[in-house]
Each structure stands twice: as C-alpha cells, then as structure tokens.
Amino acid sequence: MPRALTIAGSDSGGGAGIQADLKTFQMLGVFGMSALTAVTAQNTMGVQGIHDLPPDFVRQQIDSVASDIGIDAAKTGMLSQPEIIEAVVAAMKEHHIEKLVVDPVMVAKGGARLLVPAAERVLREQLLPIAYVVTPNIPEAEALLLRRIETVDDMRDAAKRICDMGAQRVIIKGGHLPGGSSIDILYDGTNVDELHADRIDTKNTHGTGCTFSSALTAWLARGVEFTMAVGRAKQFITAAIAGGISLGHGHGPTNHWALMEQQDTVTKQIWGHMDGELHEVNGNQ
Numbered sequence: 026m027p028r029a030l031t032i033a034g035s036d037s038g039g040g041a042g043i044q045a046d047l048k049t050f051q052m053l054g055v056f057g058m059s060a061l062t063a064v065t066a067q068n069t070m071g072v073q074g075i076h077d078l079p080p081d082f083v084r085q086q087i088d089s090v091a092s093d094i095g096i097d098a099a100k101t102g103m104l105s106q107p108e109i110i111e112a113v114v115a116a117m118k119e120h121h122i123e124k125l126v127v128d129p130v131m132v133a134k135g136g137a138r139l140l141v142p143a144a145e146r147v148l149r150e151q152l153l154p155i156a157y158v159v160t161p162n163i164p165e166a167e168a169l170l171l172r173r174i175e176t177v178d179d180m181r182d183a184a185k186r187i188c189d190m191g192a193q194r195v196i197i198k199g200g201h202l203p204g205g206s207s208i209d210i211l212y213d214g215t216n217v218d219e220l221h222a223d224r225i226d227t228k229n230t231h232g233t234g235c236t237f238s239s240a241l242t243a244w245l246a247r248g249v250e251f252t253m254a255v256g257r258a259k260q261f262i263t264a265a266i267a268g269g270i271s272l273g274h275g276h277g278p279t280n281h282w283a284l285m286e287q288q289d290t291v292t293k294q295i296w297g298h299m300d301g302e303l304h305e306v307n308g309n310q
C-alpha cells in the first residue's frame with residue numbers, strides 16, 4: 026500500500042492541518058502517517074491557541090516512521106518555528122525523501138500566524154531547495170517574494186521566481202484572487218500550465234490548502250506522474266469545496282467524503298483511476 030507522511034499541526038476543529046491530511050490520504054487509498062509540529066485550539070471562527078512541540082520530538086516522530094514503515098511521499102504544513110523547519114530539513118535529507126510537497130503555511134484564514142516571521146527566511150533558504158513541489162497561496166507567494174500578486178500574469182511570473190529559489194516545481198494556488206474561475210498556476214521548471222475550476226460561492230473553505238496539498242501528496246505516493254497528480258488533486262479539492270459542510274459559525278470545512286457522495290463524473294474518474302491502480306498493486310503482490 027502507498028505510504029504518505031504529513032508533517033503538520035493539529036487543528037482541533039478537524040478541517041485543516043493533520044486532520045484534513047489524514048482524511049484525504051484515507052479517501053485516496055494511501056496509508057497515512059503523521060509527525061505533529063504543533064497543537065492548535067482552533068474552530069471554524071479562527072485559532073484560539075497554539076502549543077508548539079519541541080523540534081527534537083518532531084524529528085523523533087519522522088525517524089520512527091521512516092526507519093520502520095517507510096515513506097513514498099511526504100508533505101509539510103504548519104511548521105511554526107525556525108528550529109522545527111531545521112529539524113524537518115535534516116530528517117528529509119537523512120531519509121532521502123524525494124517526493125516532498127511543501128505547503129508553506131503562514132497565516133490561517135482568521136489571521137492567526139502559523140509560522141513566526143523569523144522562520145520565513147529559513148523556509149525560503151533551507152526548505153524550498155529540497156522541495157519536489159511547493160504550493161503557496163497568493164499571500165504566501167507574496168511573502169516569499171516580497172512583491173504583490175494581482176493578476177494571473179503576476180502568478181505566472183511568481184511561479185518562475187519561486188522556482189529560482191530552489192524548488193523543483195511550483196504551484197501557485199489562486200483561491201485568493203477574485204474572478205469567476207479559481208485558477209492555479211503550475212511551473213515544472215520548464216513549462217507553465219494553468220488549472221481552471223469554476224469558483225464555488227461558499228464560505229465553507231476552511232482547510233482548502235491542506236486538502237489540496239495532501240491530495241497531491243497521496244497521488245504522488247501512488248506513483249502518479251506530476252501533472253496528472255496535480256490534475257487529480259484539483260478535482261479532489263473542487264469536489265470537496267462544492268460539498269463543503271456548514272458546521273460552526275465561521276468558515277466550515279471542506280468535505281473529504283464529497284467524492285463518494287456526489288457519484289458524478291469526477292467521482293467515477295478518480296475512483297476509476299484508483300481502482301485500476303489498486304488492481305495493479307494487488308497484481309504485483
């Protein structure tokens with residue numbers, strides 16, 4: 026069975042962070058493992074508290090699963106402190122993790138900082154250069170580049186500039202840009218591509234970035250080629266947003282179960298792909 030590791034914070038509200046990642050891994054037929062970086066007291070209204078874990082203990086969690094179970098792909102989410110980033114970078118290098126999806130989480134929807142400002146430089150200089158792909162949203166790309174991004178052309182330019190910082194591939198997520206379409210820009214170091222989806226009019230978007238990056242990690246863990254993996258992750262997040270759940274009083278979570286509920290073309294396509302691959306895996310055993 027494909028194995029994926031999420032290195033991220035806990036969201037007590039269940040919509041983002043480790044919880045979103047593990048639900049996504051499960052939905053996509055991947056064995057999910059976790060290394061917790063921080064525990065947040067959080068709900069649909071925002072983040073009420075943050076408790077960081079010691080960097081050595083983050084490292085120990087990664088070492089435990091890497092040395093025994095093995096990791097086909099990993100992702101990072103909330104990393105909180107510069108020392109935690111350093112511990113993660115050292116572990117990724119030691120365990121030779123090639124498929125590393127870096128979601129450079131900085132600020133939660135309600136405005137709480139999930140990465141201290143002093144850590145941004147460490148993320149840029151140490152984590153980006155070992156990323157197989159980095160997936161900033163527009164505010165995160167702006168923070169990495171220290172420049173404004175207001176148009177799709179700006180996004181294309183930003184993707185190339187972030188690639189120049191050392192990441193092998195870049196996806197700039199367009200959820201924060203106004204317009205009828207939610208456009209993501211993909212840059213693989215050579216070609217720029219666009220992924221389009223109709224913008225869904227909903228306030229239930231808590232955890233969109235985590236869900237997208239974990240779906241991408243799951244497909245990479247399954248050995249799917251990069252561009253196809255991104256396309257499938259986009260299908261997954263679009264369905265999850267369309268099926269978003271009105272829980273709580275703020276931004277409700279996306280619905281990881283939506284693909285099963287909808288039984289539409291997207292569902293059939295994704296479960297169809299997965300079914301084929303599962304047969305292949307079983308056949309090879």
Ligand SMILES: Nc1ncnc2c1ncn2[C@@H]1O[C@H](COP(=O)(O)OP(=O)(O)O)[C@@H](O)[C@H]1O
Pocket residue numbers: 161162163198199200201207208209222223224225226227230232233234235237259262263266
């Ligand atoms: N309202 C929406 N309708 C459709 N897709 C969306 C919407 N909001 C975000 N997305 C998509 O969800 C994914 C996550 O993007 P984004 O919300 O920008 O990330 P983050 O949660 O990190 O801010 C992207 O693929 C983006 O295009």
Ligand SMILES: Cc1ncc(COP(=O)(O)OP(=O)(O)O)c(N)n1
Pocket residue numbers: 033034035036041042043065067102103130132133134135139230231232233234235236276
């Ligand atoms: C513990 C934790 N990790 C990450 C986030 C950010 O998640 P994201 O998917 O970017 O969604 P929003 O917070 O922007 O809704 C988080 N909130 N908590």
